[in-house]
Amino acid sequence: MRRFAQLFAEVDRTTRTNEKVDAMTAYFAVADPADAAWAVYFLSGSRPKRLIPVRRLSAWALEIAQIPEWLFDECYDAVGDLAETISLLLPPATSYTERPLHEWIEQRVLGLAKLGEEAQRDSIRESWSALDGVERFVWNKLITGGFRVGVSHQLVVRALSRASGIDEGTIAHRLTGHWKPTANAYRALLAADTSDADRSRPYPFYLAYALEGPLEELGDASEWQLEWKWDGIRSQLIRRDGKNYLWSRGDELVTDRFPEIAAAAEFLPDGTVIDGEIMPWANDAPLPFAQLQRRIGRTKLGPKILADVPVVLIAYDLLEIEGRDLRGEPLSSRRAQLATAIANARAESRFLLSSIVHATTWDDARDAHGRARAQLAEGLMLKRLDSLYGVGRRKGGWWKWKVQPFTVDAVMVYAQAGHGRRASLHTDYTFAVWRDGVLVPIAKAYSGLTDVEIRELDGWIRRNTKEKFGPVRHVEPVHVFELAFEGIQASPRHKSGVAVRFPRILRWRKDKPPAEADTLDTLQTLLREQS
Amino acid sequence: MLLRITDRGLYCEAGDFYIDPWQPVDRAVITHAHGDHARWGSRHYLASSEGRRVLRTRLGADASIQSVDYGERIDMGGVRVSLHPAGHILGSAQIRVEHGGEVWVVSGDYKTDPDPTCTPFEVVRCHTFITESTFGLPIYRWQPQSEVFAEMREWWSANAKAERASIVYAYALGKAQRVLAGLLDADGGAMGPIYTHGAVERLTRDYRDSGIALPHTHHASEMPRGHDFGGSLVIAPPSAAGSTWLRRFGAASPAFASGWMQIRGARRRRAVDRGFVLSDHVDWPALLSTIEATGAERVWVTHGFREPVVRWLLERGIDALSIASHWEGEEEVESPAAGEEIVA
Ligand SMILES: [Zn+2]
Ligand SMILES: [Zn+2]
Numbered sequence: 088m089r090r091f092a093q094l095f096a097e098v099d100r101t102t103r104t105n106e107k108v109d110a111m112t113a114y115f116a117v118a119d120p121a122d123a124a125w126a127v128y129f130l131s132g133s134r135p136k137r138l139i140p141v142r143r144l145s146a147w148a149l150e151i152a153q154i155p156e157w158l159f160d161e162c163y164d165a166v167g168d169l170a171e172t173i174s175l176l177l178p179p180a181t182s183y184t185e186r187p188l189h190e191w192i193e194q195r196v197l198g199l200a201k202l203g204e205e206a207q208r209d210s211i212r213e214s215w216s217a218l219d220g221v222e223r224f225v226w227n228k229l230i231t232g233g234f235r236v237g238v239s240h241q242l243v244v245r246a247l248s249r250a251s252g253i254d255e256g257t258i259a260h261r262l263t264g265h266w267k268p269t270a271n272a273y274r275a276l277l278a279a280d281t282s283d284a285d286r287s288r289p290y291p292f293y294l295a296y297a298l299e300g301p302l303e304e305l306g307d308a309s310e311w312q313l314e315w316k317w318d319g320i321r322s323q324l325i326r327r328d329g330k331n332y333l334w335s336r337g338d339e340l341v342t343d344r345f346p347e348i349a350a351a352a353e354f355l356p357d358g359t360v361i362d363g364e365i366m367p368w369a370n371d372a373p374l375p376f377a378q379l380q381r382r383i384g385r386t387k388l389g390p391k392i393l394a395d396v397p398v399v400l401i402a403y404d405l406l407e408i409e410g411r412d413l414r415g416e417p418l419s420s421r422r423a424q425l426a427t428a429i430a431n432a433r434a435e436s437r438f439l440l441s442s443i444v445h446a447t448t449w450d451d452a453r454d455a456h457g458r459a460r461a462q463l464a465e466g467l468m469l470k471r472l473d474s475l476y477g478v479g480r481r482k483g484g485w486w487k488w489k490v491q492p493f494t495v496d497a498v499m500v501y502a503q504a505g506h507g508r509r510a511s512l513h514t515d516y517t518f519a520v521w522r523d524g525v526l527v528p529i530a531k532a533y534s535g536l537t538d539v540e541i542r543e544l545d546g547w548i549r550r551n552t553k554e555k556f557g558p559v560r561h562v563e564p565v566h567v568f569e570l571a572f573e574g575i576q577a578s579p580r581h582k583s584g585v586a587v588r589f590p591r592i593l594r595w596r597k598d599k600p601p602a603e604a605d606t607l608d609t610l611q612t613l614l615r616e617q618s
Numbered sequence: 619m620l621l622r623i624t625d626r627g628l629y630c631e632a633g634d635f636y637i638d639p640w641q642p643v644d645r646a647v648i649t650h651a652h653g654d655h656a657r658w659g660s661r662h663y664l665a666s667s668e669g670r671r672v673l674r675t676r677l678g679a680d681a682s683i684q685s686v687d688y689g690e691r692i693d694m695g696g697v698r699v700s701l702h703p704a705g706h707i708l709g710s711a712q713i714r715v716e717h718g719g720e721v722w723v724v725s726g727d728y729k730t731d732p733d734p735t736c737t738p739f740e741v742v743r744c745h746t747f748i749t750e751s752t753f754g755l756p757i758y759r760w761q762p763q764s765e766v767f768a769e770m771r772e773w774w775s776a777n778a779k780a781e782r783a784s785i786v787y788a789y790a791l792g793k794a795q796r797v798l799a800g801l802l803d804a805d806g807g808a809m810g811p812i813y814t815h816g817a818v819e820r821l822t823r824d825y826r827d828s829g830i831a832l833p834h835t836h837h838a839s840e841m842p843r844g845h846d847f848g849g850s851l852v853i854a855p856p857s858a859a860g861s862t863w864l865r866r867f868g869a870a871s872p873a874f875a876s877g878w879m880q881i882r883g884a885r886r887r888r889a890v891d892r893g894f895v896l897s898d899h900v901d902w903p904a905l906l907s908t909i910e911a912t913g914a915e916r917v918w919v920t921h922g923f924r925e926p927v928v929r930w931l932l933e934r935g936i937d938a939l940s941i942a943s944h945w946e947g948e949e950e951v952e953s954p955a956a957g958e959e960i961v962a
Contacts (some may be wrong), residue, residue, distance in 0.1 A: 101891050154756055155933070161926045162757045167883050175757040175880070224882075450712070511883055537859075538887060546946075 090114065091126055091188045092222040098130075107238050112248030120270040121189040127276070128268035130243045134232050135192075138199045139207060141169050141231050147208055151215070152176040164509050164558065167504060169543040170227030190271075196229050251277040253576055259291040259478060266490075289323035289334040290360065290406050290414065293477045295485035300447040305469065305486070312472050313444040313452060315464035316487055317401055318376055318417060318573075319366035324400060328354045333365075341365075342437030344383065347393070347437050348400050354432035361402050361425070362476075363441070368399040373463045375576055376588070402429050403441045403468075406476055414476035421476070452577045459490045465573070466490045481570060491612055492571035494593060498529055498564045498601045502548045506532060513548045513560065514541055516592075518570060520583075522607040526564055527583045529610065530572065535592030544595075567599040568592050573615050585610050620697075620715060620722050621680065621748070622942055628748070629725065630639060632717050633697030635664075637724050640944035647699060649726025650710035651676045651791060654921075654945045664692070666701045669709010672791060672826040688737065705739030706898050707792030707836060707916035708825055714742050721745045723912065731760060732906045733793070734799045735830050739908075743920065747914035748941070751922030752899040753877050760901045762875070766894050767800040773873065773892055774801075778810055778849035783870035787890070790817040790855040792898055795825045797853060797875055798832045800896075808833035815839075815845065815854035815863070859888075879900075909936070921945040 097110035111130065149159045154176065166172040166588070195214055199207055211230070211358055216227050228234040233399045240253075244262065261276050305311065320616075321336040333342040333354035342349050345365060355361075367374035378396045382388065406414055407426035413421050429440045443468065446452040452467065459466050466489035474484030497518035505514035515533040518527035536544065544566070554561040571593045578586035619629050627639030635645040649655050651673045656663075658677060663674050667685035669919040675684065686692055688711065692699045701711035706727040713724040730739045736745060770786070777784040788794040794814070801808045812835045819837040826832055838852060847867045856874070858864065872890040877897025878948030879885050886892035900908060905927070909917055916937045919927045924940040931938035 100885065100893070102889050103891070106891075152756065158756065158930065160928055161923070162755050165755055165759055166881055171882055172757060175759075358805070505883075512887065513882060538889070541887075 088188050088191050088218070088222055088226070089185055090118070091122065091573045092220075092225045094126065095225050095236060096221045098238055101375060104208065104242065108242055108246050108249070111238070111243060112249045115247055116120045116162065116251035117327055117565065119187060119189075120273040122187050124268040124270055124273035125188050125192050126274065127243065127247065127262070128266070129229075130236050130238055131240050133266075133268075134234055134237070135197065135229070138232060139230050143204070143207075144211070144227070144231060145169060145173060147211060148173040148176060148215075151178065151212065155490075161295060161414075164504065167511055168233075168497065170231055170233055173227050174220075174224040177215055180223070181216045183219055184217045186217075192229065233576055239442065247277065253277055253279070254479065261288075287325065287330070287332045288325045289325060289332070290362075290476070291478045292321065292336050292362070293404075295470075295487040296482055298469065298486040298488040302452055305449075308446055308449050308452060310447075310472055311452075312422065312443045312470045313446050313455060314403065314468045314470070315374065315444060315459065315462055316466040316468045316489065317364045317366055318465045319364040319373075319379060319401070322363060322365050322400070323405070323406070324348065324352055324355075324359075324361045325407075326355045327359060329357060337367075338487055344388070345398055346388070347398060351432070351437040355428065356409055356431075356486070358407060359428060360405070360407035361400070361428075361438075362404040362406055363400045363402040365398055365437075366401055367396045368439075369397055375574070376486060394408065399437050399439050401439050401441050404476060417473040417475065418470055456488060456490065464490075468594070492573055492589075493575065493587075494569055494571050495520065495529075495605045495609060496524055496567050496596055496599060496603070497570050498604045499562060499566045499568060500528060502544075503557055503559050504560055512541055512545045514545075518568060518590075520607050520610065522583075527607055529581075529583045529585065529607075530570060530590035532568075532570060532586050532590045532592050536595065540595055564601050567596040567601055567604050569594050569596055577614060583607060583610070585614055619748070620717055620720055621942065622725070623943065627787075628943070630694075630697060630715055630717075633694035633699065633715070635694055635697075635699075636660075636714075636813055637713050638726065638945065645694070646709075647701075647713050648673065648941040649704065649713060649724065650707055651874040652707070652727065655726060664699070666709045666711045668703075668828065669707075669711075671828050672708055672821055675820060675824050676791070689738075702742050703737035703740050705730060705733060705736060707829060708736045708795070708830065710736060712740075712742055714744065720745055722727075722748065723914075724748045725750055727752065727899055729900050730858070730907075730908060731763060731897075733796055733898070735795045735825060735832075741908065741911040743913050745914060745918040746918065747909060747912045748918040748920060749905070749909060749927075750899065750945070751905065751919045751924050751927045753897060753901055754905055754919070754923035754927040756902045758877065758880055758901045759903060760880075760897055761895060763800065763896065766896050770797075770873075770875075771801070771890075774809060774851050777871045782849040783850050783852055784865040784876055785852045785854060785864070785867060785870045785872045786894075787854055787856045787859055787872065787888075788817070788818075788875045788896075791821050793875055793896065794818040794853050794855070794900065795822055795830065795832060798822065798835065799830070801851070802831060802833045806833070808851075811836065813838040813841070813850055813852045815852075815858050817855050817858075818853050839863075841866075893926070906930075 094110055094114045098107045101107060145159060149156060154476055158573060163169060163172045244255050244259045247258050319596050323334045325332040331349045333348055335341045358442060368380040373377040382392055402425055405421045408424055408428060426440055429438050432438060444455045446455055456467050469486040469488060471484050497520050499516050500519045501517035503515040505512060517528050519528045519529050548560060548562055551563045552560040553563060570590050572587035573592040574588040576586050621628055626641040626643055627724040628637045635647055636643045637647045638655040639646050640657055644661045646663050647659040648665040651669055656673060656676055663681060663683045665683060665685060667687050670685045671792050671933045686701055688701055688703050702714055704712045704726050706729055706748060710726060712726060715722045721744040723742045725748060727750050730741055774784045779919050786797055787869040788797050812833055813959040814837055815833045816839055821833055824860040851865060874888045874890045874892055875893035877899060879893030879895045917931055918939050918941045920941050920943045928938040928940045
């Protein structure tokens with residue numbers, strides 16, 4: 088556990104990617120497979136479900152720390168993280184003991200849920216007295232199911248690859264899906280024989296970078312394939328050995344969430360892998376993403392929701408056909424084979440071949456980009472016709488070109504402390520626009536300011552709070568911010584009657600008095616223009 | 619009331635003077651030279667002789683400053699005033715005010731942990747104690763500074779091995795010199811060359827002139843163009859973070875030294891490689907034990923976590939009150955307006 092906590096501290100404190108990878112590589116190079124398996128599991132973002140209700144945990148902690156509940160709450164408010172608050176408040180360990188990570192997890196963490204409250208309390212008190220500092224913090228995170236580490240999946244894969252000498256692609260492939268953190272699974276993950284890859288698993292998704300420079304720098308427009316960029320769930324549909332699997336880019340098996348697509352996969356030949364986007368779709372047009380969220384939120388999919396929110400798979404790419412891996416072929420060739428595969432499966436199918444946006448010159452491309460919003464698309468994808476299907480993000484082959492967001496000038500009216508990196512500072516803000524001389528809240532946003540601006544604003548908020556409702560502060564309506572958002576929808580649930588998507592702060596308009604902020608009319612106009 | 623809060627600051631009517639006023643007044647008694655306590659523009663200042671050099675640097679050559687030794691008694695309109703060590707930074711003082719048998723003590727900022735750069739804190743018995751509460755929550759419990767400095771040396775030598783410069787962001791007055799003192803070896807030197815930002819260098823000279831032993835430092839801006847800073851340690855004020863001044867150091871490893879680094883969120887927000895928990899204020903246990911040791915029947919709590927400290931005291935039968943002031947805690951104040959001169 089000490090070694091794992093040390094790894095956590097090393098990864099957590101540095102902002103340098105290299106150092107994170109080095110720390111993980113050093114860990115994997117020597118760790119016992121039973122421990123390393125859990126380390127892989129946690130580092131790649133998997134978590135056991137919440138095992139102990141957090142409030143229960145804090146009650147036990149304040150008992151030991153001998154402080155009243157109100158003071159615990161003040162501390163939590165300042166720290167912004169429950170597991171950390173507890174580890175800071177507990178007295179130093181009385182009987183520090185070193186046990187390996189897998190023992191802690193398998194004997195102390197996983198069994199907790201089955202214990203009665205008394206037994207849980209005893210077990211946790213005992214664990215607290217045996218742990219100190221970072222170890223105690225990490226352990227608290229594990230038992231509350233809140234363990235997160237600032238490394239991407241790709242960095243974990245890189246470290247494993249460096250520690251073992253197995254190529255990143257194979258490791259990424261072996262890690263996708265439901266990977267079980269056992270010593271054997273870890274040995275298999277790093278096994279030298281790479282032919283064993285699980286047949287249900289998707290290929291690592293190839294990701295596009297945001298377009299940076301002018302289009303002209305990409306060379307000749309004729310060397311590129313343009314498609315609409317859709318805002319759904321990027322997924323791989325796999326049909327192998329007579330079975331169908333649908334994986335989201337978040338490495339989640341979502342076959343059961345979209346039974347229509349799984350059923351349609353029956354029409355594909357065995358050994359097919361399609362990369363595409365799951366989209367809510369009706370009458371030849373996309374439905375708002377919020378509709379898709381309605382479906383994702385359900386544990387059971389009744390006939391009503393299936394009828395209300397039908398989905399399609401917009402097919403972007405063909406990665407495998409008749410068991411042949413096509414990723415090494417150029418896009419033009421994969422696209423031709425994709426078109427054939429979709430055409431053959433067309434009957435009764437839920438597949439839409441992603442349409443190619445024709446552009447012979449970059450001016451045509453700019454024209455098309457201007458039409459993206461009317462298509463209800465997020466923008467354009469630019470893919471080199473000779474691009475291979477790469478692993479992860481590799482610059483140059485694919486670019487995404489999003490449409491400019493909507494913007495509005497709004498006044499900050501509420502503020503709330505953030506969490507994690509932003510704990511103890513007010514970083515979550517609510518913004519409002521004018522309607523008949525009254526400010527109506529329209530959006531919450533918590534990103535887009537610099538650290539210096541956040542600190543400045545935090546000080547101002549503390550000095551200019553009109554009222555406090557729990558953690559929320561009602562502040563003087565003084566500061567105007569330019570907000571950007573991706574979409575706007577009518578929403579009877581909101582006081583303003585509109586809901587915006589992905590709101591974020593573009594800049595602090597210190598030059599604007601609040602009276603000059605936008606009115607609700609502006610948003611209603613945007614809403615009308617959009618629909 | 620012997621002291622009360624007015625628009626200009628904490629005022630003693632009987633003696634007609636202010637303590638750490640935030641607006642210009644005739645007579646100001648100053649606890650210490652930090653920008654939120656020693657503000658420009660008052661006609662006369664009274665402060666400790668230990669801190670006279672740094673206060674002079676802060677207030678300028680024209681300010682009228684009278685110095686008194688710790689413990690020396692001054693009569694101000696029939697009110698007995700004396701200054702007592704607060705252990706916060708060089709020259710920091712608690713102000714003891716006595717009139718008609720009533721004793722008040724204003725703590726200013728203080729700590730009870732050892733610090734080789736200033737006279738240690740002394741408990742002063744009083745009836746009313748006005749205390750700061752910068753770190754007035756039980757999550758703030760300082761580890762021994764020897765551990766912190768051991769970690770800092772380890773971090774420095776790892777960077778030096780990689781031929782990188784190590785940059786420590788520390789408040790220019792007090793914290794910077796405490797870091798320097800902590801890196802001082804028995805032979806009077808340090809592990810490697812140490813460079814300073816101009817704001818730090820100037821005050822560091824004041825410390826040396828006041829007789830504080832510190833390792834040798836070089837003013838970074840005086841180094842020739844293209845000078846190799848690899849392996850050295852650089853001390854800079856937090857306001858230098860993100861500035862072009864940093865370019866000369868190349869791919870350096872940044873760290874921040876402050877009590878706020880106790881919280882992971884605060885460490886991550888600074889986007890530094892390391893957060894060293896090093897505070898010049900009392901932690902929770904020291905705050906409570908100090909209040910108890912003063913024997914005060916009444917406690918006024920100023921800048922920091924006022925409300926929780928007041929509630930804690932009230933629940934223990936101590937007459938406590940939260941006092942709004944313009945003292946903000948130097949580590950939260952980084953804008954030049956607050957008195958931090960940003961000179962490279
Ligand atoms: Zn101070
Ligand atoms: Zn202060």
